[in-house]
């Protein structure tokens with residue numbers, strides 16, 4: 004079937020190609036592989052290295068194993084947590100499916116922690132309530148100690164080995180093959196061998212994870228560079244709501260590794276330099292278990308008021324020693340290990356220094372609740388699908404998290420929409436049974452993207468590492484927890500001028516086999532696209548909502564701004580447009596916006 | 602702070618080098634608590650962009666950066682610079698085919714993992730709710746499910762160096778034991794049949810290197826003993 008106009012690119016034909024072997028990609032692959040489809044999973048790292056592995060606290064589902072619970076209460080909390088920017092049809096779908104999918108994970112072998120009666124252990128997490136906020140704290144987060152992501156990712160890998168999924172490991176996706184407005188495959192670079200591959204497929208699924216590395220200090224792995232979103236921007240497609248970037252209240256100060264919300268769920272709390280439990284002032288009811296945006300802002304305000312700890316007065320303390328050594332070692336063993344290794348603190352005795360830290364990309368590739376990638380045309384309210392293209396997991400904006408994600412909802416999202424995508428794609432495949440004949444020259448753009456860096460005359464420019472550090476500094480100092488007009492405008496200008504630096508940048512390593520400097524250069528290109536989109540969307544939104552908090556516009560403005568941002572790169576500029584929130588759920592009544600108190 | 606640390610790093614580029622060699626670097630200590638991965642990153646981003654190694658999470662959970670550090674296997678991202686004898690000698694995991702510099706081919710290691718059928722096998726239909734498991738039964742999995750598949754143990758095992766084609770090695774055997782121990786799994790008989798083999802299992806001579814190498818403080822030696830005991834028990 005080789006009809007490409009080169010023999011340097013291997014041409015594959017699969018029913019489906021999935022970019023990403025995290026929880027989302029592998030859950031989806033499993034659905035399709037078990038049904039007998041030819042699935043290729045392309046991942047830039049070995050599957051078990053994907054960042055789902057780092058998730059700690061757990062996954063939400065209204066099982067009601069400890070206290071009564073209902074998916075509808077979960078839905079209420081999620082809508083409220085999203086600051087009313089979440090799409091309520093998708094949220095209903097997710098919360099309804101949650102109990103079934105957690106049980107399914109258990110059946111597949113996930114080593115969940117257990118209650119005395121043998122059922123799955125559930126802990127309290129931020130922003131959870133019973134009876135629509137009236138019934139007190141819920142216990143909804145299903146946990147495997149504080150290693151839930153590791154447990155889920157490994158189980159998904161095991162199930163895929165069993166199902167015979169075909170993995171292309173350490174392959175880097177370079178660009179989408181778009182023809183006639185639809186997606187027909189992806190070009191990829193085999194990192195280990197230094198060779199090109201064109202994966203043609205009837206359906207392409209982007210499951211590339213988050214983009215935390217646009218910031219300097221982050222809980223995200225080095226590989227979290229938002230590649231899927233960047234591939235879409237490169238293809239002229241929009242990405243959604245990038246201004247909403249979650250700062251987790253408790254990253255280890257100055258280094259980044261996450262200290263899970265599970266610590267506060269189990270009874271830990273925050274202190275300022277005066278030893279005051281300040282969350283009582285900001286959220287009288289939920290206290291330390293208020294939503295993440297609320298807690299992060301509170302810490303930022305304490306620090307601003309001079310009540311930060313340490314020589315630079317720039318962090319808060321997370322106290323948990325009162326839980327006792329036994330509880331800590333049993334329920335939070337990984338936290339104990341991380342605090343010891345990265346903060347030099349034995350948390351059974353001392354508090355952990357923590358700081359709001361870039362953590363989760365609420366924005367991403369716009370999809371409907373069926374995981375189909377959608378675009379909105381100027382002036383029309385309707386969404387139009389991009390044929391053959393799907394997106395799931397942290398890379399996607401479905402949008403179940405809106406302006407602020409609740410802890411425990413992302414592991415849930417990846418399995419719920421991983422499965423939903425599998426189901427939708429099967430339907431799609433039954434209607435699209437043949438591969439299209441693509442342009443024999445379709446490989447050019449992908450190859451050029453790599454060869455530019457490897458070209459001998461590309462020498463002596465700025466180092467990729469320096470450009471990246473610059474970008475991360477700009478994002479960190481201009482688009483952090485609190486934002487203002489002047490600072491953001493300065494940030495936009497700085498990022499826009501820095502993007503030029505990539506054209507001048509160069510790499511030392513011109514070899515093909517396992518060239519990780521090349522991979523970092525490609526990742527930097529992707530990061531830069533997303534940083535630009537983030538900056539533009541943030542500077543444009545003149546209100547405070549969820550993770551986007553402005554000093555100069557401190558209130559939420561539902562009249563003007565209850566809408567999703569869409570950024571596209573057009574020529575040299577980032578264009579921002581908007582689309583309405585899908586406020587109508589599938590079967591229940593809509594939750595109308597009201598003031599958020601915790 | 603102008604303190605520095607000296608490293609000697611194994612280099613091999615298959616496109617240009619006939620033989621591997623050690624290269625010296627000197628890196629400033631930029632912060633207290635600095636890890637070996639920070640030093641490698643410093644080299645890559647400032648001194649020599651071609652230095653090649655794997656890394657992802659940076660916090661010891663993904664298993665990417667297993668390497669040999671002053672003769673002992675460990676994860677670069679959680680190994681503190683402080684306390685290491687200088688120059689710090691950094692080599693790829695031992696006895697593995699080297700792809701480039703510190704990157705080794707993990708295929709055989711993962712193939713051995715796959716051989717033990719690392720998934721839940723149950724004869725009963727999937728129940729409506731979760732399968733029940735008591736906290737005590739669940740506690741049996743502690744010390745094995747946490748494995749990050751970094752390969753530090755297996756590549757430190759002399760028996761695996763000699764017989765790695767047939768001896769499964771400590772990492773795979775630790776996982777074999779994890780499934781034997783899982784109260785939800787019904788395939789113990791078949792799992793033991795597969796392991797009852799003079800090479801797959803019995804090449805372990807209790808040298809304990811594996812336990813010392815494990816950066817997650819897991820104990821494959823004990824798991825191997827557990828399997829041997831289970832095999833003895835089923836004979837009587």
Ligand SMILES: Cc1cc2nc3c(=O)[nH]c(=O)nc-3n(C[C@H](O)[C@H](O)[C@H](O)COP(=O)(O)OP(=O)(O)OC[C@H]3O[C@@H](n4cnc5c(N)ncnc54)[C@H](O)[C@@H]3O)c2cc1C
Pocket residue numbers: 022023024025026027028045046047048050053054055056057058059060061062063151152174175176177210211212213222223224226230231261263362363395396397398410411412413414415417
């Ligand atoms: C420290 C931490 C703790 C967390 N804890 C929780 C928690 O307790 N509960 C919760 O619900 N959520 C938690 N989250 C969030 C949650 O873990 C993630 O959102 C989720 O796991 C993302 O899964 P994913 O499958 O979308 O992406 P990932 O797991 O990040 O996988 C992305 C995949 O895409 C591949 N990829 C990316 N780019 C390319 C490319 N160009 N070419 C080829 N492959 C590519 C990668 O190789 C990888 O396989 C946590 C997040 C962090 C960082």
Ligand code: SF4
Pocket residue numbers: 757758759760761770771804805806807808809810811812821822825
């Ligand atoms: S105890 Fe067994 S498996 Fe571990 S290093 Fe020794 S021989 Fe290898």
Ligand code: SF4
Pocket residue numbers: 747748749750751752753754755771772775814815816817818819821
């Ligand atoms: S047992 Fe330890 S050393 Fe061996 S692969 Fe697992 S985590 Fe690594």
Ligand code: FES
Pocket residue numbers: 655656657658659660661662663664665666676677678679
């Ligand atoms: S980088 Fe993940 S374990 Fe070291």
